[in-house]
Amino acid sequence: MKINKIIIVLAITTLITFAACKKKDSTTTNPTPPVTYGVISFHLHTNISTNEDSLINYFGQGVPIQDSLFYATNSVFHTNHFINIKLDTAQFYISGIVLHNTNGGSVAVSGQYILKYIGAEGPYIIGSVPTGNYSSVSFNVGLDAMANGMAPGSMSSANQVFPSGTGSTFNVFNPPATFTSSVGQPGDIAPMYVNAGTGYNTMLVAGFADTSANQSGQYMHFSYQIAGMGSMPITVPISLPAQTMTNAGQTSVGVTTANTLAAPAEMHLICDYGQLLKGITNFKTQNSVTPATSTSPLADTLIKHIGTMFHYEYN
Secondary structure, X not given: OHHHHHHHHHHHHHHHHHHHHHHHHHOOOOOXXXXXXXXXXXXXXXXXXXXXXXXXXXOOEEEEOOOOOOOOEEEEEOOOOEEEEXXXXXXXXXXXXXXXXXXXXXXXXXXXXXXXXXXXXXXXXXXXXXXXXXEEEEEEEOOOHHHHOOOOOOXXXXXXXXXXXXXXXXXXXXXXXXXXXXXXXXXXXXXXEEEOOOEEEXXXXXXXXXXXXXXXXXXXXXXXXXXXXXXXXXXXXXXOOOOOXXXXXXXXXXXXXXXXXXXXXXXXXXXXXXXXXXXXXXXXXXXXXXXXXXXXHHHHHHHHHHOOOEEXXXX
């Protein structure tokens, strides 16, 4: 009987050991797959309208919204009449870009600064991000304090944007005075640097406005320069909602490994200067606005309106 008990104990011990080994094998995890990346960009339209394909009712007549390549022309509604607007300069900086994935994650792109200028819709390279589907974006219009304090051209070569057409690069803190678009047309880029004490303009908008009651073509030049002071640059946070079939005609922008600098994924946005200039009536004198504090009503209005001028292009 003693021998039998020993055999039984050994048998039970063997079964327990075998079961424990089997359980350990069943919980073995596979290695995490490597993260893959693709390049994403902005495709930015310069408009004077709330929607590219909408109509403004002008004394009972529909006025189609224009999306001109270099010289956007249209009307901004006011309480008494329309003011026809023509833009020849429409530029601003973008920084602090954060892309929001449909899986709930976010990707902050650091060290990339974009100078959007009239005449070039894109691609404006954001950067290389993990592959996936991105449903929304947030960013700042304007520069952070570090970038605003740098002298023109002193930033590293990484802080460049790929303009439309040629595929060449340039430093956004020392841009060329002229460029050629993707369709071979020349365009101009106005200097954004003010001086060492101010730094760079957050936004620079210039053009002509017909303020006559009967819209007889009496255009007056205007220029708005929005800037802060050195270590206190003016930045306006923009946070767009998730894309939907209603506001974008799609629910996300897909990024795959096939998206490279030469063929980036694109997030299409409308930059609506009609919203920026809405309610402005004093176009008859040239305005140079460089507020350090909220002491200028005109500056306050323009800065407030920057936050309303972006929406998705409906694809």
